[in-house]
Amino acid sequence: MDKNYDDVRQNLIAMLEELDDRLTTITQDVRHADEDVEKDSEEQATQNENNDVQDYLGNSARVEIAAIKQAIVRIDNGNYDICQTCGEAINPERLKVVPYLAQCIKCASLAEKG
Ligand SMILES: [Zn+2]
Numbered sequence: 001m002d003k004n005y006d007d008v009r010q011n012l013i014a015m016l017e018e019l020d021d022r023l024t025t026i027t028q029d030v031r032h033a034d035e036d037v038e039k040d041s042e043e044q045a046t047q048n049e050n051n052d053v054q055d056y057l058g059n060s061a062r063v064e065i066a067a068i069k070q071a072i073v074r075i076d077n078g079n080y081d082i083c084q085t086c087g088e089a090i091n092p093e094r095l096k097v098v099p100y101l102a103q104c105i106k107c108a109s110l111a112e113k114g
Pocket residue numbers: 083084085086087088103104105106107108
């Protein structure tokens with residue numbers, strides 16, 4: 001039952017590099033926004049909203065990066081397709097769609113209902 005996840009691993013590393021680039025861009029945008037301090041209050045509010053969006057994008061990118069790194073570790077450890085919550089196999093069709101899933105559909109839907 002040995003599976004070869006070399007392709008998946010390469011795919012994950014490519015995703016990781018892309019996200020790193022995106023995160024760098026977001027961070028630079030935020031820094032640039034912080035430099036423009038001489039605004040009236042209305043513009044300032046818009047600016048703050050933009051920063052919130054960028055914070056959100058930055059956070060979701062970081063969460064994704066962490067999940068991808070964990071998936072790569074799981075490939076190396078040979079438990080890539082094992083649910084990290086209940087230990088059952090994750091549906092391979094779901095892993096094709098989101099290759100860094102760490103939970104089976106049961107645990108993922110339980111977590112969503114939270
Ligand atoms: Zn599970």
